Amino acid sequence: MKPGSTVQQGLSNDEIPAADDKQLAKTIARYGRVDLLMIDELGYMELDRRGAELLFQVLTEREEKNSIAIASNQSFSGWTDTFTDPRLCAAIVDRLTYNGTIIETGTHSYRLAHSRTQAAG
Structure with a gap:
């Protein structure tokens, strides 16, 4: 997965074709090796069952080995x-929650507050 791409993009662009090429294990291992996997805006897009299963495999590969940081505007429910x-x-x-730390930042948008500060200044 390229820097700056999202997991949702990665699941559709990297892993699903890899499954077709019989290289799925290699792709999942690549996601498992990075020190920190950052997933931004999880919950923004619906993942089909295949994409969700592949994400689960990536999370399982990383479990208790490497860190994952997730940003979401959705509660778990x-x-x-x-x-x-x-x-x-x-x-x-x-x-994601087993031995994890959940940080709730509130419902205010950092981007909106920043834009308002820039417009006022």
């Missing part, structure tokens, strides 16, 4: 819109 299979959604939340 809202993730069922992103991960349409409730059992798979629960398994992903379980993987």
Whole structure:
């Protein structure tokens, strides 16, 4: 996955073709090796079942080995819109929250506040 791309893009652009090429294990291992996997705006786009299963495999590969940072404007209860299979959604939340730290930053948009500051100044 290229720097700056999202996991959702990565799942559709990297992993799904890799599965077709029988190189899925190699692709998942690549995601597993980076020190920090950052996923921005999880919950913004719906993942089809295949994409959600592949994300689960990546999270499983990284479990208790390397760090994951996720930003989302959705609460965990809202993730069922992103991960349409409730059992798979629960398994992903379980993987992410086990021994994890959850930081709630509130509902105010940093980008909106920054834009307003720039416009006023």
